[in-house]
Amino acid sequence: MEAGAPKSGSAPPASPLKLASTGWAPAHLAACAGSAPALRSLHRARPDSIAVPAGEQAGAFSGWTPLHCAVACGEAAAVGALLDLGASLGSPTDPAVPIRLATSRDAWLGVWQKREQLPRFPDGAVPREDGLRDMDAALCSFARVAEAWREALARHGLTAAAEAAGMRPWDFVVGWAELERVTRVATGGLGQVSSARYRGMKVAVKNLHQPDNAVLQQEFAIMRSLPYNERITQVVGTTTNPHTRETCIVMAWYPLDLQRLFLQEAERLKGARQLTPLKRLRVALELAEGLLFLHSHKPEPIVHRDVKPDNVLLTDNLHVRITDFGISKSKVPEGIQSEQVRGSPLWMAPELTKYGPDRRYGTEVDVYGWGVIFCQLVSCKDHKIYELLDKDLVHLGEGRPPWNKQLEGLLLTTPEQLEQLPGCLLRKLESGGLLEYLSPLLRDDAYDLARDCLALRPEDRPAMATVVKRLRTMVARQEEEERPAAPLRRQVWAALLTPAMPARGRVRNYCSAPPLLRMENPSQVPSPPPLLLPPPPPPLGLPRPSPFGTGP
Incomplete structure (x- = not known):
């Protein structure tokens, strides 16, 4: 096998055990790339290939095995594959063995600082989309590796043995x-x-x-x-x-939250705003996915209990990160019982505004809070959603208390009046023309979803899994509508060259036409434009008319 090894020092060696000029073997490269199939193939060819140590040319990483590389590069799939193939855990007394890297955040971060010295990119060029460059993404990779490590050990019944060998839970202490x-x-x-x-x-x-x-x-x-x-x-x-x-x-650390984004959007010119219709739906979807994750927690669901824009952090690319679990609770089968009335009235479900020892609530309160944020997003009212409550629950104008103080006053004095809040929002959402920027089908879907999530009775609200499913359909439809249109000439020719399909029902369906030619209402599908044909030839014996007109 070694006879077929490439002569170039930069190319991977042919033998699973042969080291390249840089000190790394093929299994090291496969582990750094996170390729579990390649690792399994190498193991079938030479079982000891997954344990070959790096050579002296690897410098500080001399002696590292592929399992070291998989852990240090945050490749959870490769870690699981190597452990399933029987890779050695190493001695827990050595701070640089895989067992320490996978269970000690400090040890892993120490290697993270030197990640560019690992053979993650054989050509030496670190791409812009390096998944470990961002510290937030790096910590997420470490969490995935630690979870894959525990799961792989559990599959082989090594959990207790690993703990006895020195594995300890992350103590989370930062000096x-x-x-x-x-x-x-x-x-x-x-x-x-x-x-x-x-x-x-x-x-x-x-x-x-x-x-x-x-x-x-x-x-x-x-x-x-x-x-x-x-x-x-x-x-x-x-x-x-x-x-x-x-x-x-x-x-x-995240640079933004949804409330601050709302304020920034109000100061930007219309063409420079980040919250496009599609981005608004995506933010709502990612928030719903995060809440679904909490509601799916085992053994008991976690109720966030304080869903509002301030607690929705955003990355630079406006991806959602839920925060602030200070008043969150684990839901028991009979519901959470609490006498405390805490939260922001605008986003509080009606069952949270009631006093008394018998007050119980569940995950439905998060669905309600999400529904109010959804109204903020799809109405484009953003942080000024309170304007939809004017003259009904709050009174805006000079000399009046701030709208949030007025709602807090209602919460303390007459909390039953806050049950009018969903009706105010939905009425203005439907009749105020706030959804006109959406297509008719999306407009109806958005209103129906907001209405269902803001139902006064908890049992009438959909589960978060249903909310996510409906939102994904809306996002897909909006993506289709925002896809760049083809040139008009191409659309016309596509319509002319597309054979008409047999009629279905009473409307002829040009189902082979490009999606951009299809309309929301099939009855409004236009007929293909008339084909311009040259005039028929004149009868025999008559002069053919000139295309340039008649001469003198």
């Missing part, structure tokens, strides 16, 4: 001295949020002004218990401010 450039970015009545740098990544540091930190500890416990999901804010750990003795949560 305050490790945080650099801590800068306060937001302050509220309950606490503050600061930005900082931690091991090369930007993080958010959140603390609450409460002596017992019970709410913050509950939020941290919920975030720590959740497996990785791209719609949930990733927790890094907890730390203690030595100056104030306050406990803080360290989380991944």
Whole structure:
């Protein structure tokens, strides 16, 4: 096999055990690329190929096995495949063995700083879409690797043995001295949020002004218990401010939340706005997917309980990350019982505004809060959604209290009046022309979904799984409508050259025509344009008319 090895030092060697001039074997390259099929093929050819160590040319990574590379590169599929193939876990006393890299965040981040020295890209060029360049994505990769590691060990009954060998759960403790450039970015009545740098990544540091930190500890416990999901804010750990003795949560940093995006959109010119109709539907869909993940939590669903724009963080590309689990609860079969009335009245479900020890609620309160945000998005009212409540529940104008203070007053005095809120929103949404920018079919779907989610009775609201299914259909339809149109000439020729299909019912269906020629209402499908043919030839014996007119 070695006789067929390529002579070029940059090309992968032919033998599964032969090292290239850079010190890496084919299995190392396959592990860094996350190719589980390639690893299985190499193992079939030479079972010991998945354990070959890197050569001295690999520098600081000399002696690394493919399992090292798969863990360090965040390739969960390759990690699972190698463990299933019998790759060695290594000795837990060595800080650089796979078992430590997969279970110790600090050890993994130490390798992350040197990731460009690994054979992730054999040609040496790091592409712009490097999945580990962004720290948030890197932490998500580590979470996936840790989960794949645990699952693979469980499949082989090695969980207890691995723990006895030195595997310990992530303690989530971040030293305050490790945080650099801590800068306060937001302050509220309950606490503050600061930005900082931690091991090369930007993080958010959140603390609450409460002596017992019970709410913050509950939020941290919920975030720590959740497996990785791209719609949930990733927790890094907890730390203690030595100056104030306050406990803080360290989380991944995101530059924006939905409320601030709404405010920014109001200041932008119409052509420069980020929230296009399609992007509005996608934000709503990703938020619904995140809530569905929480509601699908085992053994009991998690009710977020405070769904509002401030708690919807956004990445640079406007992808959703749900945050703030301070008042979240795990739902029991008979429902969550609570006497507390906490939250923002505009997004609070009617069952949350009632007082008394018998008040119970479930995941339906998140569906209601999502429904209000959906109204904000599809109506394009954004942060000014309160304008739809004017003259009904709030009274806007000079000298009047802020609209949110008026709603808080109703919550404390006459909470039953807040049951009028869904009707106000839906009435203005239907008759105010706010959905006219959507196609007729999408317009009806959007209104129906908002109406169902804002139902007064919890049992009348759809489950979040149903909301996600309906929204995906709407997003697909909007994507079709926003697809760039073909030139008019191409559309005309396509219509002329398309054979007419047999009529279905009473309307002839030109189903082979391009999608852009199809209309919402089949009865409005236009007939193909008339084909311009040259005039028939004149009878024999008569002069043929000139195409340039008659001469003198």
